[in-house]
Amino acid sequence: MLSQDAFRKIDREIAKYPAEQKQSAVMAALAIAQMEQGWLSTETLEEVACYLGMPPVAVYEVASFYNMYDLAPVGKYKITVCTNLPCALSGGVHAADYLKQKLGVGFNETTADGKFTLKEGECMGACGDAPVLLVNNVRMCSFMQPARIDALLGECE
């Protein structure tokens, strides 16, 4: 069940759109739900659908279309590394390899202690800061050479 606080936040999103267009708030509602619950279960999708007056399948379509929604549990820290060409030219793929080796997992895998999930991401619109990675969808980390990756992993508790 989503908290009252989550519903209050969703209400603020609904207010951004014309009264008859509640569905426009679905992307934000799913992001709010995911931030609270860690991932989007079928129950959460149904709860959002019910609240916005949408068919559950329409909510599922949105949740499965956009890459940043997680439809399966992820670790406490989800690290998404950009490996696209501009990033790769400045070490994006090497940063991903370095993380795989340090964490002992591949893409879309979670460490045994449930702490880290590693994902491959597509362009984050920060190519000048490569290598770039995103923590839990909200914190962008720039110029992630080995020493900075080590520091980041160290501060994740």
Next chain:
Amino acid sequence: MGALGFILNAEEGERSWRLAEYVKRGGYGALKKIIAENIPADQIVGELKKSSLRGRGGAGFPTGLKWSFMPRQFPGAKYVVCNSDEGEPGTFKDRDILRWNPHMVIEGMIIAGYAMGCARGYNYIHGEIWEIYKRFEEALEEARAAKLLGNNILGSDFSFELQAHHGYGAYICGEETALLESIEGKKGQPRFKPPFPASFGLYGKPTTINNTETFASVPYIINEGGDRFLELGKPNNGGTKLFSVSGHVNRPGNFEVPMGTPFKDLIEMAGGVRGGRKLKAVIPGGSSAPVLPAEIIMECTLDYDSIAKAGSMLGSGAVIVMDETTCMVNALLRLDYFYYEESCGQCTPCREGTGWLWRVVKRIEHGEGRPEDLDLLNSITDNIMGRTICALGDAASMPVKSFIKHFRPEFEYHIEHKRCLVPPDVQRAGSGFFKVA
């Protein structure tokens, strides 16, 4: 700082994005002038036409003309939408505009609302730049508190409300009709055009969509006049423009320069090719633009016409620089994976074709290429291009065609010798990742 000051100097400090600081720089002066002098909408659109401002999102469509398509007498709701869903590999200019100058975009959008008779606007912001989205929401709050947004702006009878909408990881939502679908709370799948958004846009209402940098250019044009803006650039290519330089340069970043600036000057501004190495190739306008070899791009100037004449596109102004340590097959493989991953799946040629392109380039890169593969790749692109609803299929095809056209011997070497022309250790050193450690 460039002439328009899209991006402020670092010394302007972390607070430079705030409303008070923007006003100190003359911000909202254009809006105040319009309201105070009751400037007619036609005159605003006329100034835009004079300025030769062309859409900064990649297509380069004349902005004044686009605004003039909006039905003036339409009785119902009309919308202004800003496309800040910046996800074209190589492009990172809108992030910096929104980070340092969100009010410049807000002012441009309010003026657009005034000129086209729209009462509501949305700024669609790339999901991955969450901190920027939050900052934009704060900037909107500041503008509302100062009566620059909302009912009866600055005491006039003009009302305009603006909201931020975030994406959540879909490149295709940078396509304007997919973006509209996304705001409507659906999968971001492009619509067939026509009808164009000016007649059937958001919620089926007349809508104008412009890029972040386009809106940010509007206040200057109102303040200084369309002629002055045009003079900053060159005929048919008005103004200054932000160029995002990434890849093998010493100082990647955004640079605001006049249209028509020689390409080699931009490379110098970015600190030159990394480690003083030799330039090999450049993608001048975002990943979807055809690649150009060093000797061609070094003769170009940075404007829509010069780059088009050289066989590529200025696009979004995203300059991806590749030096001699780059394996062109591997570089293309990265791009092909991206388009395969990001195809929305609506049109068969794109859905199936992007995957096919990726698999064929992958087998070439991994030493399993066949002599007929280059012809096969060209044939697949021919069957994608022009056969899909939106431009993603073309965007996926143009890199493939141009990489093979300009670097065919390197692809042939790969197929024949089952390995890269550029030795793996040279490629590895090129990224600079391990050296820093």
